Amino acid sequence: MPTPRRAPLKRVTLEEVARAAGVSRATASRVVNGVTTVDEAIRSAVQRAIADTGYVPNPAARSLVTRRAEAVALVLPERARLPGDPFLGRLLRGTSRVTGDHGVHLVLMTMDANTRDQVAADLHRGRLDGVILVHPGERDPLPRRLVESRFPVVLSARPAEPLAVTHVEADQRAGAALAADHLRSLRRRRIVTITGPLHTAVGHDRLAGFRDTLADPDLAWVEGDFSRESGAVGMTHLVEAHPDLDAVFAASDLMAQGALSVLRARGRAVPADVAVVGFDDSGVALACDPPLTTVREPVEEMAAELARLLLHHIDHPDSPPARTLFTPTLVHRHSA
Amino acid sequence: MPTPRRAPLKRVTLEEVARAAGVSRATASRVVNGVTTVDEAIRSAVQRAIADTGYVPNPAARSLVTRRAEAVALVLPERARLPGDPFLGRLLRGTSRVTGDHGVHLVLMTMDANTRDQVAADLHRGRLDGVILVHPGERDPLPRRLVESRFPVVLSARPAEPLAVTHVEADQRAGAALAADHLRSLRRRRIVTITGPLHTAVGHDRLAGFRDTLADPDLAWVEGDFSRESGAVGMTHLVEAHPDLDAVFAASDLMAQGALSVLRARGRAVPADVAVVGFDDSGVALACDPPLTTVREPVEEMAAELARLLLHHIDHPDSPPARTLFTPTLVHRHSA
DNA sequence: CTGAAAGCGCTTACAG
DNA sequence: CTGAAAGCGCTTACAG
Numbered sequence: 001m002p003t004p005r006r007a008p009l010k011r012v013t014l015e016e017v018a019r020a021a022g023v024s025r026a027t028a029s030r031v032v033n034g035v036t037t038v039d040e041a042i043r044s045a046v047q048r049a050i051a052d053t054g055y056v057p058n059p060a061a062r063s064l065v066t067r068r069a070e071a072v073a074l075v076l077p078e079r080a081r082l083p084g085d086p087f088l089g090r091l092l093r094g095t096s097r098v099t100g101d102h103g104v105h106l107v108l109m110t111m112d113a114n115t116r117d118q119v120a121a122d123l124h125r126g127r128l129d130g131v132i133l134v135h136p137g138e139r140d141p142l143p144r145r146l147v148e149s150r151f152p153v154v155l156s157a158r159p160a161e162p163l164a165v166t167h168v169e170a171d172q173r174a175g176a177a178l179a180a181d182h183l184r185s186l187r188r189r190r191i192v193t194i195t196g197p198l199h200t201a202v203g204h205d206r207l208a209g210f211r212d213t214l215a216d217p218d219l220a221w222v223e224g225d226f227s228r229e230s231g232a233v234g235m236t237h238l239v240e241a242h243p244d245l246d247a248v249f250a251a252s253d254l255m256a257q258g259a260l261s262v263l264r265a266r267g268r269a270v271p272a273d274v275a276v277v278g279f280d281d282s283g284v285a286l287a288c289d290p291p292l293t294t295v296r297e298p299v300e301e302m303a304a305e306l307a308r309l310l311l312h313h314i315d316h317p318d319s320p321p322a323r324t325l326f327t328p329t330l331v332h333r334h335s336a
Numbered sequence: 337m338p339t340p341r342r343a344p345l346k347r348v349t350l351e352e353v354a355r356a357a358g359v360s361r362a363t364a365s366r367v368v369n370g371v372t373t374v375d376e377a378i379r380s381a382v383q384r385a386i387a388d389t390g391y392v393p394n395p396a397a398r399s400l401v402t403r404r405a406e407a408v409a410l411v412l413p414e415r416a417r418l419p420g421d422p423f424l425g426r427l428l429r430g431t432s433r434v435t436g437d438h439g440v441h442l443v444l445m446t447m448d449a450n451t452r453d454q455v456a457a458d459l460h461r462g463r464l465d466g467v468i469l470v471h472p473g474e475r476d477p478l479p480r481r482l483v484e485s486r487f488p489v490v491l492s493a494r495p496a497e498p499l500a501v502t503h504v505e506a507d508q509r510a511g512a513a514l515a516a517d518h519l520r521s522l523r524r525r526r527i528v529t530i531t532g533p534l535h536t537a538v539g540h541d542r543l544a545g546f547r548d549t550l551a552d553p554d555l556a557w558v559e560g561d562f563s564r565e566s567g568a569v570g571m572t573h574l575v576e577a578h579p580d581l582d583a584v585f586a587a588s589d590l591m592a593q594g595a596l597s598v599l600r601a602r603g604r605a606v607p608a609d610v611a612v613v614g615f616d617d618s619g620v621a622l623a624c625d626p627p628l629t630t631v632r633e634p635v636e637e638m639a640a641e642l643a644r645l646l647l648h649h650i651d652h653p654d655s656p657p658a659r660t661l662f663t664p665t666l667v668h669r670h671s672a
Numbered sequence: 673c674t675g676a677a678a679g680c681g682c683t684t685a686c687a688g
Numbered sequence: 689c690t691g692a693a694a695g696c697g698c699t700t701a702c703a704g
Contacts, residue, residue, distance in 0.1 A: 011462070011697095013696095013697060013698085014697065014698065014699095015697080015698095023674080023675085024674065024675045024676075025675085025676095025697090025698080025699090026674070026675055026676080026677095026699080026700080027673085027674060027675075029698070029699060029700085030673095030674090030699095032698095033699085037673060037674095038673070038674090039673060039674085042673085042674085056457075056460060056461055056462070057461075057697085057698075058400070058462055058696085058697050058698065059461055059462055059463045059698095060396050060397075060399035060400040060405070060462065060463075060696085060697080060698090061396075061400050061680090061696070061697035061698035061699090062697080062698055062699075063396035063399075063680095063698090064394070064396040064397050064400055064679095064680045064681065064682085064696090064697080064698070064699090065679075065680045065697090065698060065699045065700080066680090066698090066699070067680085069396070070463075071407075071441075071443070071463075074444075076428075079429050079432065079433065080429075082425035082426070082428050082429040083425035083426045083429060083636075084425065084619070085425055086619075088424050088425055088428070089418040089419035089420065089421055089424050090418070090419045092418050092424070092444060093415050093416075093418040093419060093446075096415060096444060096445070096446060097415065100445070100446075100451075105407075105441075105443045105463065106443060106444050106445075107407070107441045107442060107443045107444070108410075108428060108432060108442050108443070108444050109432070109436070109442075110429075110432060110436075115436075121392075124392060125392055125393075125395055126347070126392070126394055126395055126396065127395045127396075127406075127407075127441065257623065261625060264625075283420070283422075283619055283620070283623075284619070284620075284623045287593065287619075287620045287623040287624070288623070289597060289600075289625065300419075347681095349680095349681055349682085350681065350682065350683095351681080351682095359690080359691085360690065360691045360692075361681090361682080361683095361691085361692095362683080362684080362690070362691060362692080362693095363689085363690060363691075365682070365683060365684085366683095366689095366690090368682095369683085373689060373690095374689070374690090375689060375690085378689085378690085393681085393682075394680085394681050394682065395682095396680085396681080396682090397680070397681035397682035397683090397696090398681080398682055398683075399682090399696095400680090400681080400682070400683090400695095400696045400697065400698085401681090401682060401683045401684080401695075401696045402682090402683070402696090403696085673704105674703100674704085675702105675703090675704090676702095676703090676704105677700100677701100677702090677703105678699105678700090678701090678702100679698100679699090679700090679701105680697105680698085680699085680700105681696105682695100682696085683694105683695090683696085684693100684694090684695090684696105685693100685694090685695105686691105686692095686693090686694100687690100687691090687692090687693105688689105688690085688691090688692105
């Protein structure tokens with residue numbers, strides 16, 4: 001039996017529900033928008049008319065007068081990097097949950113140096129009420145430009161330059177301290193670390209937090225770039241320079257994984273001979289053998305908060321910039 | 337120096353550029369929209385006025401008359417599953433590339449049985465011109481409902497029930513055949529497989545393609561559910577029942593990884609003793625030790641095509657349903 | 673509490 | 689090729 005081909009139904013307008021309810025368009029509009037000063041009998045007449053006609057407000061018409069798009073953008077760093085981003089899912093889950101609850105559309109965009117102007121232009125077109133900027137580059141001028149033009153914006157990390165902008169932040173030092181405490185509680189004597197790039201705030205803070213907590217003036221470390229390869233290289237240097245090491249903190253799971261493969265190749269058992277702690281609790285942490293003990297940022301909660309902060313900023317453009325600090329947790333698995 | 341607080345600039349309207357150019361609003365509108373029948377001198381006068389005033393069309397006003405939102409939805413399966421989805425990044429990259437090129441917003445939504453009606457309602461609100469439905473559940477009534485109401489929709493896989501709907505598809509049999517051919521070319525004599533859930537089309541087709549190509553009537557297999565754990569369990573059964581096995585095809589990378597850990601625990605070297613081929617080329621393929629040889633679907637290209645098909649369908653509502661079939665490739669790494 | 677009217681900023685037949 | 693006018697479907701002062 002062929003599918004019956006229904007004609008696209010003519011959409012019903014407010015005009016028609018007003019007529020059906022025997023009231024003016026203005027009154028009908030008021031009950032649609034939940035204005036409380038409407039007579040109860042009239043309200044229910046209108047509500048019945050809405051139900052009977054199957055009325056759905058035309059959002060374009062509404063936007064035209066309210067000047068609200070009921071949509072915000074989630075701007076991700078580089079399209080090319082999307083496939084490898086371990087936090088994408090958690091990020092989307094957190095933001096979409098709160099935008100969804102508020103009936104606000106979440107529109108996804110990516111931005112790099114080449115597409116920045118397009119993105120900026122799009123933001124000012126009026127189809128978006130605000131924007132969540134995820135990890136903009138350190139010298140990206142967009143955050144400042146948006147703040148100055150008073151376009152609602154929130155950032156997923158501390159701004160590179162001092163800027164009065166709403167953002168969330170994970171306490172990197174506290175996270176690294178967790179790793180240090182754990183390794184110490186394991187009675188490890190010769191602890192080393194593979195750091196992230198030290199010119200980045202994150203890389204620097206993780207080393208600082210780890211070192212401060214360990215309070216070991218002789219802490220041996222080598223700088224990595226968060227990649228698996230740099231973890232392997234770093235681990236190789238470290239075992240050779242310090243054959244007696246019995247614990248390593250890698251500032252990313254990927255580096256921890258690189259370290260693990262070197263350790264295995266050299267016959268050092270993990271965690272028996274060497275305890276390994278990573279950072280991120282990304283997908284690879286579970287994929288490691290043994291599964292990685294690692295520091296986890298509450299990415300999803302941070303993303304949800306980001307959305308909440310943005311929505312609040314849109315409704316209260318003159319409220320001062322806010323900042324929410326999140327504390328990481330240690331996920332105990334088998335590598336340490 | 338404090339940031340100067342600029343007043344939000346009053347947006348300039350088409351009325352003003354028309355006045356600045358000394359033409360009617362209608363004419364100004366025509367040049368904005370690239371209508372070709374405008375006198376050249378007038379066109380450039382208007383263009384200058386646009387540049388001078390910094391005019392940007394109000395999308396709500398435009399949408400109100402064109403009845404186009406210039407936005408499409410990407411509807412992902414379950415919000416809860418987002419963090420573990422290995423294809424999310426590739427999917428977003430493919431779709432956002434083509435929607436971005438067309439100036440169409442990509443709005444992200446998730447849907448499960450509980451939120452289906454909300455999503456459906458949102459689609460019919462008029463803020464969306466079409467929808468990409470990613471792997472809807474086998475008994476999800478939404479695809480059919482959308483097709484019947486003539487709402488532009490495309491699917492990321494073959495529809496569960498026969499339905500005239502535009503979709504893309506990866507040739508699962510051909511993908512599995514690639515794995516079989518490769519293992520055979522390696523001169524493996526005792527080949528086994530861990531399948532996906534056989535009640536799903538994907539699980540079934542991968543086994544069928546593998547078995548048909550191998551043409552081994554005695555092919556040993558055990559059914560898994562695509563998870564790491566089921567891969568480990570399956571591998572255990574298989575080695576015990578067939579101690580002489582020298583190759584295994586797992587219908588997912590996760591299962592392959594589970595198999596790998598069992599093999600290692602039992603002292604079987606990979607690939608020397610046992611060759612292992614996975615399916616998906618997800619992030620774990622690279623995280624495996626050794627890195628996995630695996631079958632890869634061109635997810636990003638499929639996603640881009642999905643967006644293209646949807647945009648075409650929106651512009652040509654009466655064109656017949658289309659389908660694009662994609663052929664997987666084999667990614668050679670070290671496990672086989 | 674309610675309605676008539678203005679207005680949001682465009683596009684598009686329709687005349688000319 | 690161009691313009692005057694109608695119309696898209698709402699919301700919101702303003703009177704009453």
